[in-house]
Structures are given as structure tokens and as C-alpha cells.
Amino acid sequence: VKDHLIKSMADELRDLAKSNVWSGSDMLASTSKDPVKTYDFDRTTLLQYIKGKEPKDMGSSLKSNESYSTTNPLNVKVIRKLDKNSLMIEWGPPPSNETVGYQIFIDGEFKYWVHSAKRNISLLHPLDLSNEIEIMVCPVGDNGKILHRSSIKYTP
Numbered sequence: 001v002k003d004h005l006i007k008s009m010a011d012e013l014r015d016l017a018k019s020n021v022w023s024g025s026d027m028l029a030s031t032s033k034d035p036v037k038t039y040d041f042d043r044t045t046l047l048q049y050i051k052g053k054e055p056k057d058m059g060s061s062l063k064s065n066e067s068y069s070t071t072n073p074l075n076v077k078v079i080r081k082l083d084k085n086s087l088m089i090e091w092g093p094p095p096s097n098e099t100v101g102y103q104i105f106i107d108g109e110f111k112y113w114v115h116s117a118k119r120n121i122s123l124l125h126p127l128d129l130s131n132e133i134e135i136m137v138c139p140v141g142d143n144g145k146i147l148h149r150s151s152i153k154y155t156p
Contacts, residue, residue: 074150
């Protein structure tokens with residue numbers, strides 16, 4: 001779905017550029033100045049954004065002062081170190097039928113969004129694997145709330 005959305009928007013922008021109505025260089029210059037937010041667009045959030053509603057910043061899902069235990073109910077494990085800054089992880093089945101996906105945090109900071117409750121594997125990249133890191137996988141319910149946390153430490 002995302003690739004289709006991106007291609008459709010790219011086609012539209014290409015047509016605008018051909019008719020000299022739009023310049024891609026202006027957009028690229030502005031994106032280098034804007035702070036990076038962790039939006040996760042799908043069809044619904046894209047339509048809302050186009051209509052002027054700001055999407056939820058996924059980075060705010062876990063507050064920095066929120067504590068969590070180092071339990072591992074999903075049996076999260078590193079299955080392979082692929083190179084000096086990439087890990088492949090996997091975890092067990094979703095804890096409940098209301099799970100719609102997973103959020104993955106590295107050292108308490110949101111990094112990845114897995115959009116399917118059926119997917120239980122993820123490539124984590126880029127990572128600084130020269131130091132110990134905490135990997136936390138959080139099932140997300142259909143209400144958008146984190147159901148619980150499952151975390152492990154990776155030590156080089």
C-alpha cells in the first residue's frame with residue numbers, strides 16, 4: 001500500500017514538475033531543515049494529513065520517563081547479526097486477538113513499526129552495535145495502545 005501511495009504521489013509531482021508548477025529542489029531543501037518526526041502513514045493518515053490534520057508522532061508512544069521491566073513474554077531473541085550495524089530479531093505469537101502490530105524501541109526510543117500481528121521477524125538497521133543496547137518489542141492493540149512490553153539486552 002505504501003509503495004502504491006508513494007508512486008502515485010511521485011507521478012503527480014513529476015507531472016507538476018514537467019509543467020513547471022512545482023520544483024523538487026525546493027522540497028528537498030526544506031526536508032533537510034525540518035526536524036525528523038516518526039510519522040507512520042497509511043491511506044487514512046495520508047488523507048487526514050492532506051486535509052490538514054497532523055498525524056500522531058509515533059515517537060511519543062513511549063514516554064522517556066516511563067519505566068518498563070526487562071521481562072520477555074514474547075520470547076524476543078536475536079537470530080542473526082547480519083553486519084556491524086544490523087540485527088535480525090524474532091518473537092513469539094501475539095499475546096491476544098486484539099494485537100494489530102508491533103512497535104519496536106531501541107534503548108527506549110521508537111524506531112520501527114510492524115504493521116501486521118502475523119509478522120514476527122524484523123531487520124533492525126542501522127544500529128550502533130559497539131555498545132549494549134536494549135531491544136523492546138511492544139504489541140499494539142486495535143485501540144492503538146501498547147498491550148505490554150517484551151525486552152532483551154544485546155551485548156556485543
